[in-house]
Amino acid sequence: MSKSINYLIYFALYALILLLFGKGGFKRTRSTRDFYVAGNSLGLLPSIFTFSATWFSAASMQGLSGSIYAYGYSAILYAVIPWFLGATFIVFLATKLKKYDIMTIPEYFRIRYDSKTLQAMGGLMITVCYILYIIIQVRGFGIVISELLDINYTFSIVLVYLFVVYTTFGGLFSVAKTDALNFILFFIGTITAAAIILKDIGGITNMHLKAAAISARPFPGFPFVTEKGALLDPFSKGAQPPLMTITSFFGWGLGLSANPQYAIRIASAKNTKTAMKMICYSVLILAVIYMGIFIIGIGGRVLEPSVADVNSVDEIFPYIINKVIYSRLSGLVLISIVAAAISTANSQLLILASGFSYDIYKNLFNPNINEERFLNLNRLFILLAGSVSLLLAIDPPGSLLVYGGQIWGFFSSTFLLPLYGGLFWKKATKEGAVASFIGGLVTIILFSLTEHYAAGFVSSSIHPALPGVAVSLVLFYTVSSITYRRKGDKK
């Protein structure tokens, strides 16, 4: 069987099953609560599937494997460890958040701080950040589908985008069902690819010994030539600045812990204990999958120390599967990469729709909107916002992993303190939350712009989320303390 036919069969089968799974959710969705949080009814297994599938995106599958290929194990310090530490914060969040009967995270802001404005600010933040973040997923499946079906990148992103939009129209019931399929696929795909690579190299010890000897530029456009031993060095022998690696926790780690796409899974789980178990089991399963990704990154580099045909780290994994270790299972692995991107994209489109439709439109302008009209408004917004992401993805960012960390930094600078502070500190006030949100946002924007436009004049060795979180923390504490005391005096 030719390569094209093999790939086409995998793609057709996947597309068919995805559409069937997505259709199921339409029947069950009768209200906004069903649409956003599956009626707060998800049991442990569907919760694990949807939490893990939302987590494991193109940034993990392609961004991380490609970064490990280029930089070595230091990429784990930059991304995976901060992610897992961020998940620990979500466990604490789960202990308190469930007592608020919410459908979106900004709705929690309105209830806790009695502020419709703060809810709308949260909605706006979600809308902008997710439009920008979905570019990562679109880029992810675009690269693979163009490789898989041998079609142009722009055409391939439009093709898969239609599947993503369709599965999101059914709300969280549809998303959770397709997430189960996608989770199983990327789990099998990653382990299969890692096993094939290890078999070709002759074991882990061999892989490390060969990786230590590599000294080459990973691909023509990459800024560094890998030094001997750098792939196994914790900081890539200087290619990854230690300060940037450590401060990435403020972007990736704290950004994950305050991110609505994870926090809202606490609301969709049927109870607090399920939500806590969902986080713990998901992280343990993800740790196993990430070990596969590490092998794909380092092992891929050993098999092909330098690739002439790629332009970014994100193209490495599909290239290795398609060109270096091609077998009858390559189609399955490539589809599993698409599954990782799609499973995150549809969850993010759903959050995006809630940010605009519920937290801004319904909250500020039309609180009594009819339920059916409101659901259709959500679907329309999914289509519109998804299309904006699609257009932006035609000219994608350089590295999915770095770009993703910067966007998550906006959540740590704005959502983190109002969310956790409101739950764990009784003196937190509306004024403190608003000041912290705006202060954190302005700081991260200024810091990112300075880094972008004055590169070379200012140090870019720390993650821009660090100053954002620091300002947010100071403002949250001081403004809340002052206003709480004043309110106490008035009473």
Place this chain on the structure above:
Amino acid sequence: MADNTFFAGLPLETLLIIGGLFTVSALCPSIAAFILIRRKKWHQDE
């Protein structure tokens, strides 16, 4: 290279820093949940 390696061809420093932090961070949510559940420090909604 061989005299610098500790386990499966990996340098000791990398094994301790990256391997150690990866393992601890992956277990962190479970450890936190275990402590919270034992102390019953969560919202009882059942």
